[in-house]
Amino acid sequence: MIQASISAVPGLIVSFLILAALVAAPTALVAKARSKPWPLRTALAVYLVGIAAVTLLPGDAGLESWQCDTGMPTRLFTSVSSLLNIALFAPGALLAVFLFRRPVTVAAAFGALSGALELAQSAGHLGRSCSVTDLAANATGALLGSSAGALWIYLRRQSPGKPLRDLAWGMSLGALAVLAVGGVFESRIDRVDIVARDDQKRALAETAVQADEWITAAARGVFGSDTQVRQTATATASVTEPDEGGCRLRITATTNHGTISGSWPAKTLESARSSDVRADEGSLGAREVAAAAARLAREWFPQHAAGSVQRVRPVGHGPTTVYRVTYRRYAHGVLMPMRLDLTLTGTGRVLGFAAETVADPVLPPVTVDEAEAKALAQGAAGAPGEFRRALLLARQVRGVWRPVWLVGDGSGGRASGRDVAVDAVTGERIAGEISGAATPTAATGGPPSSR
Template sequence: MIEASVSAVPRLIVSFLIISVLLAVPTAFAAKSRKKPWALRTALAVCLAGIVAVTLLPGNAGLEAGQCDTSLSSRAFTSSSSLLNIALFTPGAFLAVLVFRRPVTVAAAFGLLSGSVELLQSVADTGRACTMTDIAANATGAVLGALAGAAWLFQRRKGLRNPVRDLVWGMGLAALSAAAVAGLIHFRIDSVDVAAMDDQREDFTQSAIAADDWITETAKGIYGSDVRILESSSEKQGTRLRATVNTNRGSLSGWWPERDLERAWSSDTRGDEGSLSQKEVAAAADTYARKWTPKNVAGSKQQIRPIGDGATKAYVVSYRRYSEGVLLPMRLDLTVTTTGRVIGFTARTIADPKLPPVTVDEAKARAVAKGATGLPTESALLLAQKISGEWRPIWLVGSGKEDIAIDAATGERIAKAE
C-alpha cells in the first residue's frame, strides 16, 4: 500500500532523492562507459528509485510482520490506492521496454518486482501491508507500461529483440514468479483476509446500531416514553450481541438479533403498599410477561411465592416449562409488587431441546447417588443440561455436601455438567 508513503511527503521526497542518486548516477556512468544511450537507462533507474522509495517507506498499515492480505478487493483497479500503484509501475515498465525491447520479459520482471516488494513489506517490520490488491494493481501497471512501450517501438518502426525468445522467457519468468510468490505466501506468510475483516466490522457496526435502537425503544416501552437514556452498549458474544441500556429509571439487557430480553431491573426496588391479591399479582405478571417475553410464557407453568411481609411485600412469579417431567432450560422470574408494578425480571430464552427418553426413575437415581457417596440422598431434580455439547435429561441428586449428576437416559454418572 502506497497511501502511507504519499501521506508522508517530506520523508518520501528525501528518500526518493537519496535512492535516485544511488541508482541513477552509477547507471549513467556505466552506460557512458559502455557507449550506450544513457538518458533512458538513467530515467529507468529513477523510476526504480521511485518504486523503492514509495513501496518500502515505513508506515502504519495495520497488519503485523509476517502477514499478508490475500483477499482481492472489489475496487482493486478503481480505488485511489490502486490507481496510484498502477501509475507507479507503468513508467518504469514503459522505459524498460524502450531500453531492452523485450515487452513480455519486462512485464514479467516488473510483476516479479511487485511480488518481491509485497513480500518484503510483509516480512520486514516496517508497518507496511502486503496485499494481493497491490500485487494485482502493480502487475497491471507493468503490463500497461510494457504494452505502451511495445506500441511506441512499433510506431517508431523499431523491432523487438527476438520476439519468440522474449515470449518464452517472459512467460516462463511470469509462471515461476507467480509460483514462487504464491508458495512463499502459502508456506511462510500468514494469510489475512482484510476484506472479510472489514465486512465483519461493518456488519458488527450495523448490528450494534440496530441492537442499540431496539434496546432503547424497548426501554422506553418498559420504563415510559419520557425515560432518560444514560448509556447503551453492545457486546459481541459468539454470533450475537448482548445489548444493554441504563436509564434514570432502571436497566435493561437483551440479545440481538433474536430480540430476546434477558434482564430488567428498576432503580426503585422498594415494595409498594398495594391491595392486589396474590391471584391478581399473578395475572398482572402474566400480562407483562406475555408482552415482553412471550417465548418464555408459551407452554410454561406459572408459580408464585411471596417475598417479604407486611404492606410492602412483593411476589416472585416464575415460569418453567417441562417435557415428560424434565425441567427444560428456559427460565423466567419476575418480581412484582402488590400494585402490579414489575420491579424486575430475569429471563433465559432457549429453544426447547430434543431429549432422549428417560429410562431411569427417581428411585434408581437416588440409589446410584447413594452408592457413589455412601450418604443418604436429600433431594432429586430431573432437568435438561448440556453434556459435551449435547442436551441430556439429568437427575441432579443432592447427597450430603455434593450434588450427583446422573444421565436419566443411560443411568451413567456424569462427572461434570455444562
C-alpha cells in the same frame, strides 16, 4: 502502501530525490554512450527508484519479521490504499512497454517485482508491512499499465517486439514468479489476516450503533416509554454454541429507570433491574399481572414464551404484593435449560428480569423413573434420610446434554448440598459439577402433567 509509506517513513521525498539523482545521471550517460535514446530509459530508471523508495525505505510501521497479511483483497478497487498501489505500478509498466515494446513480458516482470518487494518487506527488519492485498494491487497496476502500453503500440501502428517471443517469455517469467513467491509464502511466511481483523473491527463499529438502537427500544419497552438512556457499554461476548458463528456483543444500557442488558445481534435480553425496587401499591391481581407478563414476554422474549409454562407466585400481601412470573419449557417431561424470571408490581411495573437463552437440546430417551431415581439417590447417599423431591431436567455432563434426575430432601424447595444427581438414562450417579440449567426452586415446579 503509499499512504502508509508517507506517514511511516520520515524523509521519504528527500530520500527519493537523492536516490533518483544518483541513478538518473549514470543511466543517461550509459544510454548516450551506447547511442540509445536516453530520456525514456532515464525516466524508467527514476520511476523504479521511486517504487523502491516507497516500498523498501525503513519505517516505523509494519508486522514482525517473516509475517505477511494474507487476507483476501476484497476491496481492491474501492480502498484508497489499493487504488494508490495500482497507481504506483501502472506508470512504470507503461514506460517499460514504451521502451521495450513487450507488454506481456513487462507485465510479468512488474508482477514478479511486486512479489519480490513484498517478500523483502516481510524478510527484512524494515518496519514495513507485507500484504497480499498490496501484491494484488501492484500486479493489477502492472497489468493495466502494460495493457495501456500495448494499446498505444496498436493505435500508433507500431509492431511489438517479437510478439511470440514476448508471449513465451512473459508466460514463463510469470509462472516462475508465481512458483517462487508462492513457495516462499507457503514454506516460510507466518500468515496474519489483517484484512479479516480490520473487517471485524469495522463490522463491530457498525453493529454497535444498531445494538444501541435496539437496547434503547428494549429499555423503553420494559421500563416505559419515558425511559431515557444515559449510557451504553458494549463488550465482546464469547461464542458458546457451534452454530452461532461470528462475533457477539453484550450491551448494557443505564437509564433513568434502571439498567438492562442483552446480546447482539441475537437480540436476546439477558437481565434488567429497576433503580426503584420499592413495591407499588397497585390493584392488579395475579391474573392481570400474568397477562401483563405474557404481553411483555411475547414482544421481547418470544423464544422463551413459545411452548413454555407460565407460573405466577405472589410475594407479600395486600396492595404492595410483588409477583414473580416464571417461564419454563418441558420436552417429554424434562425441564429444558432456558429460563425466564420476571418480577412485577401490582401496577404492572417491571422491577427486573433474568433470562437465559439456550436452545432446547436433543436428549436420549429417559429410562429411569422418579421412584427408581429416589432409590438410587438413597443408595448413593449412604445415610438415612428421606428424598422427597425429584426434578427431571436437562443438564450438561462433561460437555454433553443429558436428562438428569436431581433428587433431594426438598428443604425449602431449593437445591441443597444433599441433592444427588442421577443420570436418567443409565441410572448412574453424577459426581462433580454439572451445568446448563437454572437452579430449581419451588416456583419452578414440575411439568404440567405433574401438577
